[in-house]
Amino acid sequence: MFDRIASEYDRFNSWASFGLHKGWRDIMVRQIPAGASGLDIATGTGDVAFLARSQGHEVVGLDFSESMIHRARLKDIRSAITWMTGSAEALPFPERRFDCITSAFALRNMRGCLEAVFRETFRVLTSGGLALHLDFGRPRFPVMRWGHRLHTRVSVPLIGRLVYRGRWPQGYLENTIRDFFEPSQVEDRLEAAGFINVSHAPLLGGVVQLYRGTKAC
Numbered sequence: 091m092f093d094r095i096a097s098e099y100d101r102f103n104s105w106a107s108f109g110l111h112k113g114w115r116d117i118m119v120r121q122i123p124a125g126a127s128g129l130d131i132a133t134g135t136g137d138v139a140f141l142a143r144s145q146g147h148e149v150v151g152l153d154f155s156e157s158m159i160h161r162a163r164l165k166d167i168r169s170a171i172t173w174m175t176g177s178a179e180a181l182p183f184p185e186r187r188f189d190c191i192t193s194a195f196a197l198r199n200m201r202g203c204l205e206a207v208f209r210e211t212f213r214v215l216t217s218g219g220l221a222l223h224l225d226f227g228r229p230r231f232p233v234m235r236w237g238h239r240l241h242t243r244v245s246v247p248l249i250g251r252l253v254y255r256g257r258w259p260q261g262y263l264e265n266t267i268r269d270f271f272e273p274s275q276v277e278d279r280l281e282a283a284g285f286i287n288v289s290h291a292p293l294l295g296g297v298v299q300l301y302r303g304t305k306a307c
């Protein structure tokens with residue numbers, strides 16, 4: 091599916107989030123400790139990786155979709171970012187390789203292997219390393235919940251069909267948001283993988299959640 095939607099992915103993101111996705115990514119990237127070497131898992135077309143690189147971090151962007159990685163690479167072929175294809179649940183790196191792990195809008199897609207993904211990211215983090223994960227959630231307050239449902243059920247499919255025409259994966263966004271864990275269940279899984287100081291912060295009333303966890307020194 092991701093190979094099929096890679097070519098229009100950035101345009102779809104901007105339209106469907108009314109441009110807000112940039113600010114959400116920025117909030118996460120600003121939390122990466124200075125001088126950290128980072129791994130952005132499920133990097134897609136690389137927006138988080140580019141943002142982290144622009145702030146001076148060494149960055150590896152990894153995704154299992156060759157088309158997504160191809161798009162990321164083409165955005166700036168001179169960039170110092172290392173692009174790799176690979177699965178987040180079987181990371182091709184030695185233990186304690188990175189100071190920070192990031193992911194954006196990816197956890198929902200890894201619902202079935204989230205435990206393995208958290209175990210792997212924990213393994214490749216240095217002691218004291220930080221994991222940051224940004225993803226859509228379900229707003230808590232009724233009015234926001236209603237508006238959000240309307241957006242994901244009506245406007246998003248409309249935008250999807252406009253941007254992708256026949257290639258739009260009908261129901262993808264709505265279903266993955268609906269079926270994803272509650273924030274506390276994500277936190278439980280981070281803790282089960284070994285992370286400490288685990289937390290989540292709702293952005294825009296819970297439309298997006300930013301998860302944090304630290305690997306103990």
Ligand SMILES: C[S@@+](CC[C@H](N)C(=O)[O-])C[C@H]1O[C@@H](n2cnc3c(N)ncnc32)[C@H](O)[C@@H]1O
Binds near residue numbers: 200
């Ligand atoms: C919704 S996109 C998010 C892309 C990017 N992080 C962003 O912020 O726009 C989800 C990405 O996760 C990747 N992905 C899903 N499951 C994966 C896995 N198990 N390992 C690696 N990449 C995965 C997909 O190929 C896709 O590029």
